[in-house]
Amino acid sequence: MTFFEIIILAIIQGLTEFLPISSSAHLILPAEILGWREQGLAFDVAVHVGSLLAVMIYLRSDIAKLTVAWFSTGFSRQQTTESKLAWWIIVATIPGVIFGYLMKDFIAENLRVAIVIAITTIVFGLLLWYADITAKQTKKIENIGLKEAVIIGLAQAVAIIPGTSRSGITMTAGLMLGLDRESTAKFSFLLSIPIILGAGLFSVLGLLESVAKVNWNELFYGAAFSFVAAYLCIFLFLNWISKIGMLPFVIYRLVLGFVLLYIVLG
Template identity: 90%
Template sequence: MTFFEIIILAIIQGLTEFLPISSSAHLILPAEILGWRNQGLAFDVAVHVGSLMAVVIYLRKDVVDLTVAWFSHGLGKQQTTQSKLAWWIIIATIPGVVFGFLMKDWIALNARTALVIACTTIIFGLLLWYADIKAKQLKTIEKIGLKEAIVIGLAQAIAIIPGTSRSGITMTAGLMLGLDRESTAKFSFLLSIPIILGAGLFSVLELLGSVAKVNWNELFYGAAFSFVAAYLCIFLFLSWISKIGMLPFVIYRLVLGFVLLYIVLG
């Protein structure tokens, strides 16, 4: 890849991993529309590592508190609010892991196309809009229970389909369950940590079994630019989401989806 392509793809990953507009869709699009060469597994791992570092560092206090609470109280009878939340994150991660393991190859062969991305971008964008305008926004993140964890976890499993958006579908589910915007966004970001980590480790194992050459400069710059973009994205999103709502992202998804449909079918 050229340095320009590295920067663009890394920034795309960093921004779209946490915005409700689908990172997988945007990483596929340059190859589909601009004819760019596929960035490859190693670069994909690198930019996800950058995004993972950003969310862990930004939410470091929550990550430390949840980890300490789980090891201190998670396996005992006297659960705390934090240890319960840690359990809900673990439980919500399971459907995505199972579905991803079972369907990963089929999705890669049949669903990573511009047409699929166009349709899912529009459909799940409209669903996000519906959830946002109908949301009661009565619950904070501390009020999440087993039901919410299971529903959000099942929603996250759907995100293996390109164009769905992992953050978008989990926020949609959270809003429908009555969470306020900031709480559903924060839970979605916390939920991203184990799923990105798991997917990254799986990809590393694949990479270790590959004979492909690795360009370490590409990986370093990819991870670095992805980290910066993701960190800024998380900061701005959590600062603004309660005020601006999901409508700007819905509009973006609809425009992107119909442009893609025009390109594919036109």
């Protein structure tokens, strides 16, 4: 890849991993539309590592509290708010792991195409808009229980379909369950940590089995630019989402989806 392609793809990953607009869609599109060659497994791992580091550093205080609470009271009868939330993150992660493992080959062979991305971008964008304008948004993150964790986890499992957006569909589910925007966004970001980590480790195993040469400069710059873009994205999103709502992202998804349909079908 050229240095320009590295920067663009890394920034796309960093921004779209946490915005409700689908990172997988945007990483596929340059190859589909601009004719760029696939970035490869090693680069994909690198930019996800950058995004993972960004969310872990930004939410380090929450992660520390959840971890300490889970190990100290997570297995006792006297659960704290933090230990319960840690359990709900674990519960919500399970469907995505199972669905991703069972369906990864089918998805890779059949659904990583522009027409699927266009349709899912539009459909799930409209669903996000509906959730945002109709939901009560009265619950906080500490009000999440087993039901909410299971439903949000099942929603996250659907995000393996390109164009769906992991953050988008988990926030949609959270809003429909009555969570306010900031709470559903924060839970979505916390939920991203184990799923990105698991996917990254799985990809690393595939990378170790590969005989392809690795360009370490590409990986370093990819991870670095992805980290910066993701950190800024998380900071701005959590500070602005209560004020701006989901409409700007819905409009973006609709425009992107119809442009893709025009390109594919035109």
